[in-house]
Amino acid sequence: MLKKMFLLLPLLVSQSALAQGITPADVSYGGDNVRALAAESYKLAGLSGDFTTWLADAYAKAGVPLSGGKTLDEALSARKAELADAKTPAEKDQLARDTGAWAHKFIKKVVPKFSLERGYEFASIVKTGERQCLLQSTVIAGLLQKAGLDSGLVMVWKSMSGQESNLGHVTSVLRLPSGAGDVQVDASEPQPFATHSGILAWTDGNYRFMTATFDKDNMITGYTRADGRGEVKPAALTFLSLKYLRSQYDYYRAERATGGVLGTGTGRSNPAGLKTSETYLLRALQTEPKNALAASVLGTVLRKEGRNAEAQAQYRKAAVLYAAEGHTPSGMLANLNWANGKGQ
Amino acid sequence: MARVNKALLVCLGLSLGALSSGQSVAQARPVAGPASVPALPPGQVQPVAPGTRAARAVPTLTLSPAIPQVRQVQYLGNGFIEVAHAIVTVNPAERMKLRALAQQVVAATFAARPRLNEVDISIYSAETYAGFGGPLPLMTASVPRSREQDFDLWVTDRVPYDRVWVNPGHLPAYEAPDRVREAVPKVTLGHETSLENQARREGGLLGGLLFHSKNASSPVAALTFDDAPHPMYEPLLLDLLRRAGVRATFFVIGRNAAAYPYFIRDMTESGHEVGNHTYHHLRLPPLTSVKMLDEIQQANAAIERITGEPVKYFRPPGGEYDAQVLAAARVLGLTTVFWTDDPGDFQNPGDALLESRLRTKLRPGGIVLLHDNASEMLSILQSFLRTARYRGFTLTTVGGLPKY
Numbered sequence A: 001m002l003k004k005m006f007l008l009l010p011l012l013v014s015q016s017a018l019a020q021g022i023t024p025a026d027v028s029y030g031g032d033n034v035r036a037l038a039a040e041s042y043k044l045a046g047l048s049g050d051f052t053t054w055l056a057d058a059y060a061k062a063g064v065p066l067s068g069g070k071t072l073d074e075a076l077s078a079r080k081a082e083l084a085d086a087k088t089p090a091e092k093d094q095l096a097r098d099t100g101a102w103a104h105k106f107i108k109k110v111v112p113k114f115s116l117e118r119g120y121e122f123a124s125i126v127k128t129g130e131r132q133c134l135l136q137s138t139v140i141a142g143l144l145q146k147a148g149l150d151s152g153l154v155m156v157w158k159s160m161s162g163q164e165s166n167l168g169h170v171t172s173v174l175r176l177p178s179g180a181g182d183v184q185v186d187a188s189e190p191q192p193f194a195t196h197s198g199i200l201a202w203t204d205g206n207y208r209f210m211t212a213t214f215d216k217d218n219m220i221t222g223y224t225r226a227d228g229r230g231e232v233k234p235a236a237l238t239f240l241s242l243k244y245l246r247s248q249y250d251y252y253r254a255e256r257a258t259g260g261v262l263g264t265g266t267g268r269s270n271p272a273g274l275k276t277s278e279t280y281l282l283r284a285l286q287t288e289p290k291n292a293l294a295a296s297v298l299g300t301v302l303r304k305e306g307r308n309a310e311a312q313a314q315y316r317k318a319a320v321l322y323a324a325e326g327h328t329p330s331g332m333l334a335n336l337n338w339a340n341g342k343g344q
Numbered sequence B: 001m002a003r004v005n006k007a008l009l010v011c012l013g014l015s016l017g018a019l020s021s022g023q024s025v026a027q028a029r030p031v032a033g034p035a036s037v038p039a040l041p042p043g044q045v046q047p048v049a050p051g052t053r054a055a056r057a058v059p060t061l062t063l064s065p066a067i068p069q070v071r072q073v074q075y076l077g078n079g080f081i082e083v084a085h086a087i088v089t090v091n092p093a094e095r096m097k098l099r100a101l102a103q104q105v106v107a108a109t110f111a112a113r114p115r116l117n118e119v120d121i122s123i124y125s126a127e128t129y130a131g132f133g134g135p136l137p138l139m140t141a142s143v144p145r146s147r148e149q150d151f152d153l154w155v156t157d158r159v160p161y162d163r164v165w166v167n168p169g170h171l172p173a174y175e176a177p178d179r180v181r182e183a184v185p186k187v188t189l190g191h192e193t194s195l196e197n198q199a200r201r202e203g204g205l206l207g208g209l210l211f212h213s214k215n216a217s218s219p220v221a222a223l224t225f226d227d228a229p230h231p232m233y234e235p236l237l238l239d240l241l242r243r244a245g246v247r248a249t250f251f252v253i254g255r256n257a258a259a260y261p262y263f264i265r266d267m268t269e270s271g272h273e274v275g276n277h278t279y280h281h282l283r284l285p286p287l288t289s290v291k292m293l294d295e296i297q298q299a300n301a302a303i304e305r306i307t308g309e310p311v312k313y314f315r316p317p318g319g320e321y322d323a324q325v326l327a328a329a330r331v332l333g334l335t336t337v338f339w340t341d342d343p344g345d346f347q348n349p350g351d352a353l354l355e356s357r358l359r360t361k362l363r364p365g366g367i368v369l370l371h372d373n374a375s376e377m378l379s380i381l382q383s384f385l386r387t388a389r390y391r392g393f394t395l396t397t398v399g400g401l402p403k404y
Helices: A002-020 A032-045 A051-062 A072-085 A089-110 A122-128 A133-146 A242-255 A271-287 A292-304 A308-325 A330-339 B092-112 B145-157 B194-202 B233-244 B254-259 B261-269 B289-307 B323-331 B351-361 B375-390
Strands: A150-158 A164-175 A182-185 A198-203 A206-214 A220-225 B070-077 B082-090 B118-125 B139-144 B164-166 B220-228 B249-252 B273-276 B335-337 B367-371 B394-396
Touching: A032 A051, A032 A122, A032 A133, A032 A242, A051 A072, A051 A089, A051 A122, A072 A089, A072 A133, A089 A133, A089 A164, A089 A182, A122 A133, A133 A150, A133 A164, A133 A182, A133 A242, A164 A198, A164 A292, A164 A330, A182 A220, A198 A220, A206 A308, A242 A271, A242 A292, A271 A292, A271 B289, A271 B323, A292 A308, A292 A330, A308 A330, B070 B092, B070 B233, B082 B092, B092 B118, B092 B139, B092 B145, B139 B145, B164 B261, B220 B254, B233 B261, B233 B375, B249 B254, B254 B261, B254 B289, B261 B273, B261 B289, B273 B289, B289 B323, B323 B335, B351 B375, B367 B375
Parallel strands: B082 B118, B220 B249, B220 B367, B220 B394, B249 B273
Antiparallel strands: A150 A164, A150 A198, A164 A182, A198 A206, A206 A220, B070 B082, B118 B139, B139 B164
């Protein structure tokens, strides 16, 4: 009976999400979605080949085996079978945690370097061995999904040390099969299970800023909405959608465009770079209009382009998104003040 | 000046969108050059842009007995082969019998001119037909004489035939293409940035821009054709290039690629390169960024569905661009390709002048711009390819140019 219930859990969660209008991103290793994300990145880098094949080759060479599998497919299939065969919820949860820890170790081994400047591109994993939070979380969630686990991504706005940012980080999250709670699997941290307290994910009909409540072993037992409108059980929280992920990949391309909004590679922004940032952000917002970070940074790009009236209007639009999502970061507040003629 | 119907003036990716019904060409825009540009028949493909001289008449065939749905059958040769293109329009009741009608028209066309090597056919809705640049056909097919039996089997026994396309009915909504006269690549709505200036000056691939090759000492130039594919000109052009052993880059209009996918496959199978010339052949700078991205992305998708390969190169219609256009291409992973040599085949300057322009402007590292649907181009291409070879030039694809 219990086994049947556990098998039904992911189904119940996804149906609940569907009813609310979003589906958590299916980025299962080898699946169409992750292939498409990788193919776009390869194209931008002028790279030929296939990321799924690259990751399989990396597994074969890495010396970080899972369930004795000689190939990555075999390993993930074997783990999926072990999870199905586990007798008790506690056994299942332990196997799920072990799988999360393995994915954490595996990605750090096969992609040893971290790069904010380039690591959001699948092509960078292959070309320079670099990763970044969004990409590593996509890969980890995809491996866990392929092993039959419920996993996805959330944005982070408050770090393990309590430092706030404007959605400056992303982590993957593993939902324990027993339904007891979630654990964050973050390859940016030395240990597999992180404790970022501020996250953004979907619940109650919108993306919302929430704070996580941790129990022992870094397990999240619940979330509190940052707007003070109640508690959220893990099962009622839906991970970021595929649209959001695609939008966020474009966000990072905008942020790190050569000569773009951060002046990457040139030391300062230039017109061509800003236009590239602007275009990526417009596409990010076309893909996911609720991406508040993309909306606010578009305001900054327009301001840097000297289009102040448009920048002000854009900041106001972004402010509406943040307000609806339950929290306005300090940087966004400063921008809104400027837009309203109250600050620099 | 003859009064012309707007629907009769639609050409390859180029319609007189600014004309109101009953307005004449001269009323719409001044026309330089010859005294006038004559009214053009339906299906006319020769661009009609400001300053354009009248295209030479393309011969037509008369089918016997006449088939009422046939509007026109044109044919043309390239010195080696002849190809005909039949334009057929049908009413709603006739739509259920398109295959049989296509078979009848193809057979009658071959019978009308035994020297034809290929008959291509485009069947449109009579209600919406507005020429080649108008709403897409309901069905198209390309029937080389050697494949006529295969085509017949497709009609009678539904045996798969690879040179046919049936409109699935869910393609991007129709938009009238712009009349864009190719000119020197020009920035609109702004100034050239330092990046563009550097790319133009130094050549090679820089920041997603390519004005000319990096290595100007090597006698290599790229041969490019805009506005492809067209069902009569394409097989003639591909045949000439094949005979000369030359590969080129075709900047194709996405909607036309979708409607004539077999010509795109012919291109790639012959080693040519397929680039992006937007989906509807729209002037990009006036569009919003999102619309601009859609235009380019839709063309990418149409091409990639056929070739299975990512598109690498992009050319904005008319060479008109601004910073937003370049950014949109960059965001989609495309290199924007300009040209060094535009002999104006688009404007029908006459064979001698066209050939002379091509000869004198050909230079190492250059990029030659031609149009696949200009009959004068077809007349002088063989001679130009021969001249280039005698002068030691290798004409190749954009991808074949030295860029670093």
